[in-house]
Amino acid sequence: MIFTLKIYFDTIRHLKLSQLFWQLRYKIRAKQFLKNKYFNNLYDEFESLSFVNTEILYKKNLLIEPLIFKFLNLEKKFVEKINWNFSEYGKLWNYNLEYFDYLHQQDISIEERIKLINDFYNYSLLNKRTLEPYPVSLRSINIIKFSIRDGILDKRILNFVYQELSFLDKNYEFQILGNHLLENAFALSLGGAFFKREDWLNKGIRILYKELKEQILEDGAHFELSPMYHQIILFRVLELIDWYQNYGDKDANFLSFFRDIASKMRSWAGNIQFANGDIPLFNDSAKGIAYDIVTLNDYANILGIESKNLPLGQSGYRSFLNSNYEIKIDLAQIGASYQPGHAHADALSFILYSQELPLIVEQGTSTYQIGKRRNLERSTEAHNTIVLNGRDQSEVWGGFRVGKRAKTTIHYEGQNGYTGSHNGYKNLGIIHTRSFIFEEAKIQITDTLSQNGNAKAYVHLHPDRRLSKINDKRFIIDDMVTIDFDGAETIVSDNYEYADSYNQYRPAIRFVISFERELSTTIFFKHSR
Template identity: 25%
Template structure:
């Protein structure tokens, strides 16, 4: 750090004066009270806990949140009261200290800033890389650098922090930045850790550039960040680790850093902003109608509108505002300041064009009936495993009729190695997947590893107006066995789904299929199927070709460290060489049931119908009066005539066909030839 006093305490007080004006304004406080009274209350509650050395990690994007507060007499920075080392990591990231800064601006009580100084000084005094390695993992260092910087630019103009205290803290920040540079590893180039490290470095260097001895740090960090983003963000914009939670963490740290660059007039490589836009764009589609991210892989049930708001303002893009709040959200206000209230109000919302989106590189598909909160929504996945945060979820799907989550991914719950629920939540049986002979297609190994993995094959999709089709395939090939599983997923808007699974495995086998329901979904057997209900919405499910069906008690974890009881529908059937399973699901606003019939189809010139393993035809009549015929051909017809005959008079050719009855006759929708 430079010893030149022109770049000391007084210099930065003046440099950050704009942030003081952005926050210390009675009009802004009134705006928050009118719009975010409950969130203000939560910030003050957390700040008051911290005054008493009580820690609870419950902010929206805390990576490993907790629900039980813990009190220290004297803070022990390497102690986990709940036995989970993630608690230590959360404690050392210092993101929660922002609530002390917020509490000051809401009350003008200096005790909150004094406590901030006390905790930071205590941490510096007690922690060195050699004395507490858990506080010096490079991911924690990067997050801490960003946290301290955002706090300091709001604290320094208050003239509460003493000059010697500031210099002591800035010296530690510079030390932490050097630590990241000296300890970055090859694996960090492909991990969210790396981006959280590098954005932390850039944030410190740009905010305190005048005091950084090695000015080349900014060039180094910028170059590394560009490489990391190019490696980690796929061409379709999805973060390769296949976890929406860490996708957002990468986006959030990048947005914060870009804001600092803009504020202090640094021009960075355009790739950084382009990748941030790509990450935010994915979030438009991967967010369910209730504004929450799906719990894919290691992810929680978290509202994404604050991230959309921050994306809209930092990237100046109206399409993100359209998926956020009408007014600037609470957390974005505290990141950017009060002047952005007007900027956000004046930003014009832009409606998204596509209802259905295929992210081909990652194998993620998002379908919806419209963009309202009452829209029906479906998600389908068949892609790369990602990293240790990925789950064994090939061919998994979610279904949400009329804005309510019914069939879901149940979450992550914990990272604790010894907890059996960690490996369960990662396993295929914890997803809406297909299991052959009770052997997981991907075998988990502890909290982060795998013994073996199935191979995702090429996907196919066709979206035609109100009818969508996705086909995913995976292969299991090892020393013990070889088989291929194909899932055919048809969505007819607004609320009809047909899911067909085809398993090719030699010999006598049995297949198990799992359907996981959200914690507040009720289910009962009715007729040949089941009725799921929630908030006056029903989802009828009719399983075809199942020899055994039962409901088992299960779990859902909407938030790390929290678990709830739920139900899972399991159905099995035996097969030799080729197995066929079909589900038909229909969502309704009343308890109105569809009718489903399995019909015969013929190869032209043949008197015997196709076997179920060759082809499936379904007649579906909805209570609305709509009638559909779904035809799925499972095997290639290469001997004899190629035409297929349905109902003795309708001939066609192709693999997937939907026929819709109308007043003007049948409408043919060919989804796959």
Template identity: 25%
Template sequence: MKRFVNKAKRLFSKPLGVITYRTTQELILESYRIINRWDRVEKNIDKSLTLTDANRQKNIILYDNLSLLKPNIYRYYDYYDGVTSRVRDGKYELLGHCIPSNFSYYWNEDWRFNYFWGEKYFRRYNYYSTEKSKPYDVKYPWELSRLNFLIPMALLVDETGCINKKDIFSILEDWEKNNPYCYSINWNPMECSIRVINLIILLEILNSWDNLSIEENRLFYRVLAKHGEFLYKTIEYTDVRGNHYTANLVALLLLGYKLEKIYKPSKRWLKNIVDKLDNELQLQFYDDGVNFEKAIGYHRLVTELFLLSTITLKKKNITLKNQSKLQNAISYVEAYLKDDLTAPVFGDNDNASILNFIFDIDIKMHSPILDIGKLFFEGTSYFGDQNDYPYFIFFGPIKEHQNVKKGDKKLSRFEEGGYIVYKTSDIYFFTDIGEVGMNGRGGHGHNDLLSYELEYKGAKLVVDPGSPTYTGDLAKLKKYRSTSMHNILQVEGKEIANLLGNWQIDNAAIPTVNEVKHTRNNLELDVSHTGYSNDFIDYSRKFFVEENREEFFRCIDQFTAIKDCNVTRYIHLDNSINFKSNNSDYLLICENTGKCFTLISDENSTISTEEFYQSFGYGIVKKSKKLILKSNCKQGYNKLYFSIKEI
């Protein structure tokens, strides 16, 4: 009852159009349950499939003549065979944990804790329970059921039996058997959307290698049609829409085109779909290319979704009106990418990606979306001859492996998105200077205004701790979203903006960029915000990032305190940094590079350390240290600072 009341409260806080849409949707879905309509839908799908020309269907995502590129793909035999072997041997990691070698029983289970979600109507599950005896997490069966691990296996299927095609079909059959239509934990609109994309890519690979039998085609197209009918009825429409709604639209677009000659009812899924996608591209990205959810992991996912839909639309000679925003989104990826091709981890991160799993690339690396985006829009590979992944499965033979010229020194300012990236041959500096995201609601953003990441000469020094959980442990999620888990200043233990429920943040910390000065060898940045307006007058933070200087980084916090108060600043160190203190000297030693640095602070602050767990992806953490700088500040003007100097 409590869950129903909370759901009703959220619904009736929406605009009238959304209330009408969602109420109607819920009534229809409940009626489908009462009269067992989904069973009839499933039976009608089987009767309605026209499979005569299934093997002659053109690819809508991948290169049409993929079979001609099989020799190129076998250059990566060891790489893809490694994925397949890990799956078979129970050594394939999913969200930091190996999936069991025989996973017939794990589609609806978090196997880490032997927690099983029983069969019930999909609207009856509660994903976000706070009353748990164990931290089981629905993300694990969801991630397994996305079926992305089948794609590397399919790329090695051939007539010699190197990889047995039957293995793939038996897994898909097992998934369908253990997930009754609309009556399992995996019938969730977002999960269905991602699974659809993976299944269509999987189908196009298998069909490129060899004609599928009638029964093999029937299995694939039946599962796809079931997903299409489900998504068409459950699309996640609301007033401020994000990655879920985008994924729904992209999945329906791909399904509509893939099934238009196989399953006639699919044509209605395409109605106004291009206009809706265009509208969301306009709404969900700022003009400078930053996704409005203010979480870099979700920027990657939504950019992937729009890029895949754009690839499909190009095959239909359709161009989105707002396609330039997608190009800008890819330019943003280029700006924030580090030398090791990883990304900073600001905001929530649940390992959401499609392209990384296709190519079995470390989830921290955002290189696939950049390279595929460059290939699509410019016809050149960003990484040139260093490109180790067969992105040609999308576009065919890449005629020119031309490196995109990358400058040694660059300041990238994203005024609307609210980020600054400063990169030189020695320095990487990234900071958040923007609002909370999602039109002031927060969403997947964190209390990280004026937090930053810093690297110097290959040493990862200051990092964002990331977010290692989501649905599994809401208390831990809240902690990782909080002020104290970011490299910022905190007053009397208060949040810079109140965390509202599980996902929203109060839009209280309004930033103002006072000054940005950039010369060839340095950056000076001065930003203020209103997050502590009840405690401070005129709070501001200044960064000085300077190349060719021993003291290459300085951070100054200035404010006028309304009364005496306790102020804490946090500096989260990468797990490769060892911290040692000797009298007044504070040393930072990088294990990876051997470089040493000293941290210098104002005389009124004391420095201590505390352990924290740095997230390297969903479910993946390593023990690290954070520095805690505590200051007793008096009423009136205060100036706090620290700097980092290379020894």
């Protein structure tokens, strides 16, 4: 009980007081549903908005054919009719079903898309389906964009969108904040302009202006420090610029602010990606969810938004590239402090590519379902860093919560190396320090503990890599890369399941290296280019 109370205390003390207030308010508020309610003055005239008409933004292969959907790499064929409350694949899959991203598939007839929307709203009315702010936000944006692009101003459908936005206007996710609040504000801004509700538009803009100033860091990163969510929010920023720049009653200062934010975010996206276009899957990140960086850059170019070319800084991520390898290093804090739902216990971890192919990776993010796999993927042992006494650096729990958390300090950064430490094991009286030294064909990684401890270092190889043993402390990967562990007491090659996408797993090998005080890991690249 004491442990439980302490974890709750360490979790809650990082929250804003306003979050606690709104949590309580939302808990006592009755659930809300769609009603057969019509707004008589709704259909006089809609604002004439426009978006760039380009193939790069069309999502495909979500609706395979009528009644067959595929989200998060899981396919479901419904029989006769869609169960909009389908939960067998988890809450996130069901959310994707109701986001209506598939409205932008051009291989589906307009009539079929209208039928899907009406079926959803009919089902929601009949079954008193609970309204939730986040899916309402994404669904509203998608239906409005579909209506604008294809010129389908269906009065019944837009009546329900208006009703959902009316609900959203009174249910901003102030208890969660972060990317959820941004999505709410993006939806109300677009909906406010489209339905000529200046109160919605002005409130949405005020929230976006305030939140983006806080959520976008000095180096352009989104403060939840997930490269995937960074791309999602960058797309939303570009999307707003797209329609707002041609909006008749636009605020020039706000548009200028938004273009500046997009430029900063584009810079960070470019800095964090690998040379082959991959993103490092730090924190909650997976392939196949967000638009890739090439697509986002194309969109930005169409809108005339250039990159600011800011160096990596406040986010805490660092990068090094030469002709033999490319490494991304996590020297970041748990982010954001009051919204760490997508954070992992991964201080001082790294991801390494060689010849533009993944060599050393992390276990990845495959699910948001609370349980054993979710706990594992957020744990310290799922990352390329050090575990002491079998404990996580930061107390990740409950799927999206963090209690006690490690604080990371950068002690040195130069042209050819970095040194950082974290205090996640201060309750054991130990500080973990890690240094990286880069040479043309070698990386030296040194882990030092402030006193002896029961330490294990984890190094995860990508599933495509082949491992051979030379001796007890030296191994060779793909006949090209040699890795030495000096200071190791024991080295075990262990099996693990790698996931670079949701619900997809591949068998791979990782090293588990036991040591007490200091471990020196040297990676040699045989073939310099």
